[in-house]
Amino acid sequence: MAADQQEGGQVAWWTRAVVYQVYPRSFMDSDGDGVGDLGGLLLRLDHLADLGVDVVWLSPVYPSPQADNGYDISDYQDIDPLFGSLEQLDELISAMHARGMKLVMDLVVNHTSDQHPWFLEARSSTDSAKRDWYWWRPPRAGMAAGEPGAEPTNWQSFFSGPVWELDEPSGEYYLHLFDRRQPDLNWENPDVRQAVYAMMRWWLDRGVDGFRMDVINMISKDVGPDGHLHDGPPLPGSSLGDGSASYLSGPRIHEFLQEMHREVFTGRSDALLTVGEMPGVTVEQARLFTDPARGEVDMVFQFEHVGLDHGTSKWDVHPLRLRDLKASFGRWQAGLAEVGWNSLYWDNHDQPRAVSRFGDDSPEFRRDSATCLATLLHLHRGTPYVYQGEEIGMANFPFTALEEFRDIESLNHHVQAVSAGDDPAHVLAALRTMGRDNARTPVQWDATPNAGFTTGTPWIAVNPDHAEWNVAAQRDDEQSVLAHHRRLIALRHTDDVVALGDFHMLLPGHDEVYAFTRSLDGDTLLVVCNLSRTPYRLAELLPEAPGAELVLGNLPDDDPAQLRPWEARVLRV
Numbered sequence: 001m002a003a004d005q006q007e008g009g010q011v012a013w014w015t016r017a018v019v020y021q022v023y024p025r026s027f028m029d030s031d032g033d034g035v036g037d038l039g040g041l042l043l044r045l046d047h048l049a050d051l052g053v054d055v056v057w058l059s060p061v062y063p064s065p066q067a068d069n070g071y072d073i074s075d076y077q078d079i080d081p082l083f084g085s086l087e088q089l090d091e092l093i094s095a096m097h098a099r100g101m102k103l104v105m106d107l108v109v110n111h112t113s114d115q116h117p118w119f120l121e122a123r124s125s126t127d128s129a130k131r132d133w134y135w136w137r138p139p140r141a142g143m144a145a146g147e148p149g150a151e152p153t154n155w156q157s158f159f160s161g162p163v164w165e166l167d168e169p170s171g172e173y174y175l176h177l178f179d180r181r182q183p184d185l186n187w188e189n190p191d192v193r194q195a196v197y198a199m200m201r202w203w204l205d206r207g208v209d210g211f212r213m214d215v216i217n218m219i220s221k222d223v224g225p226d227g228h229l230h231d232g233p234p235l236p237g238s239s240l241g242d243g244s245a246s247y248l249s250g251p252r253i254h255e256f257l258q259e260m261h262r263e264v265f266t267g268r269s270d271a272l273l274t275v276g277e278m279p280g281v282t283v284e285q286a287r288l289f290t291d292p293a294r295g296e297v298d299m300v301f302q303f304e305h306v307g308l309d310h311g312t313s314k315w316d317v318h319p320l321r322l323r324d325l326k327a328s329f330g331r332w333q334a335g336l337a338e339v340g341w342n343s344l345y346w347d348n349h350d351q352p353r354a355v356s357r358f359g360d361d362s363p364e365f366r367r368d369s370a371t372c373l374a375t376l377l378h379l380h381r382g383t384p385y386v387y388q389g390e391e392i393g394m395a396n397f398p399f400t401a402l403e404e405f406r407d408i409e410s411l412n413h414h415v416q417a418v419s420a421g422d423d424p425a426h427v428l429a430a431l432r433t434m435g436r437d438n439a440r441t442p443v444q445w446d447a448t449p450n451a452g453f454t455t456g457t458p459w460i461a462v463n464p465d466h467a468e469w470n471v472a473a474q475r476d477d478e479q480s481v482l483a484h485h486r487r488l489i490a491l492r493h494t495d496d497v498v499a500l501g502d503f504h505m506l507l508p509g510h511d512e513v514y515a516f517t518r519s520l521d522g523d524t525l526l527v528v529c530n531l532s533r534t535p536y537r538l539a540e541l542l543p544e545a546p547g548a549e550l551v552l553g554n555l556p557d558d559d560p561a562q563l564r565p566w567e568a569r570v571l572r573v
């Protein structure tokens with residue numbers, strides 16, 4: 001067995017685990033205010049236990065002005081009353097532990113809210129003891145504060161516009177890679193780092209089982225020897241530039257993560273989980289981040305496969321080519337085969353719904369494509385992440401008007417694009433396809449008017465398809481998307497080759513069929529998935545397949561010779 005699966009000579013527990021992401025605002029509302037909460041999550045724990053998931057990753061529930069739905073934190077050590085209380089969080093930890101599940105919290109420490117006391121203090125005066133906890137810079141040399149182009153660097157923010165916001169009273173700018181209400185913390189300052197580590201230890205002492213670390217590869221900024229941040233290459237058709245070379249995996253990133261590991265995790269149980277969210281991370285970097293010998297993180301979220309349908313930006317939507325997807329996943333499987341570990345995901349709260357994006361959400365193929373995609377993902381080598389609603393095949397929302405959107409990223413983009421002269425209908429079409437709100441509509445529990453999510457008015461509209469697509473309708477249906485997820489999760493728990501087997505890609509050039517093997521100690525699974533409406537003769541694709549034993553399939557087992565549209569089979573050869 002390769003070194004990567006070992007922690008102190010043992011196979012790491014998370015090789016056999018499946019993680020479920022809860023986006024609390026949209027999961028379940030217990031008090032009728034239209035926003036999901038911890039009470040709602042407590043009510044629905046049986047759903048997660050039935051599904052068989054091992055870990056829940058809970059998106060932020062900390063006090064927050066909610067500019068970015070909680071990814072703008074104003075107090076790291078409490079719970080926002082919108083979501084409940086610390087007592088309920090404690091109750092959740094015990095209730096989950098009692099069911100054998102772990103709770104992983106979201107750690108958002110690249111930035112805080114602009115309402116965090118640290119930032120309020122930093123902003124209060126250039127002499128403030130906390131001034132240096134954030135990134136403050138004077139206007140560009142020779143320019144006046146506020147003048148267009150006077151920003152200290154030309155970097156574009158992830159949420160449109162420049163990354164610099166002018167603070168009028170001091171005449172200095174502060175850095176925010178995301179919204180202006182999300183100022184970046186200055187990790188160069190050791191006091192910032194110690195404050196974050198102390199906060200992490202406090203949560204672990206409370207009983208949480210680890211952290212999903214928001215944009216953690218952005219915490220080290222490249223301040224050259226001269227202490228300056230530098231312009232990035234200009235972006236086409238924009239006065240702004242791409243600053244990512246200065247903040248993605250910056251010069252001290254490994255040092256910071258190793259320090260965090262030492263300060264927070266040393267001497268604690270092996271039963272914790274750390275996963276770093278890392279936009280733009282390369283497979284070579286990921287191998288370093290997840291090499292257990294280096295003591296950084298257990299696994300990372302990489303973004304390559306969710307960028308394959310992007311053009312010049314995520315709003316410039318291109319059709320996805322299956323061979324590109326295979327090439328990408330194949331590279332990640334191979335790259336982390338000997339050292340490191342993959343996280344596997346189609347969906348999260350930032351991505352459109354998988355069945356609409358990678359599958360076929362037409363009435364005829366929605367169930368089959370959702371189960372096909374799930375099979376493909378769960379049979380890769382790595383830890384699968386299921387995003388709430390994915391387990392029942394939730395689809396994108398049929399947005400028709402700007403008023404239906406809530407997400408800051410979509411709203412900011414609309415303002416910027418339309419003021420730059422883009423056709424509003426075109427901008428709206430891109431938001432409909434790629435907007436993050438597709439993932440944020442309430443979980444569909446049943447067929448009642450608000451889908452069983454709330455007794456009040458939901459903060460964002462429930463998808464009208466909930467009358468048909470809901471948990472209640474699928475719970476006892478063995479053919480449902482939900483039942484199929486249950487089987488996939490169980491398979492990883494019981495079958496070592498699913499958790500630990502080597503991965504080998506087959507048919508790399510095929511445009512519609514995705515096939516691979518997993519093998520361990522002479523045991524081999526053959527996985528074949530038809531990602532199209534075209535039927536194939538199985539023997540013509542993979543001669544060894546027709547005679548093999550069926551371990552798990554997504555369609556009724558009545559035609560072994562054919563690979564039907566969106567059919568997925570796991571075979572033992």
Ligand code: TEU
Nearest residue numbers: 068071108158178214215279314350409
């Ligand atoms: O996202 C980081 C990120 O770079 C993107 O996924 C981003 O959200 C966007 O989709 C780019 O187009 C993380 C969180 O997951 C996201 O919800 C937050 O908004 C963001 O960080 C800031 O905290």
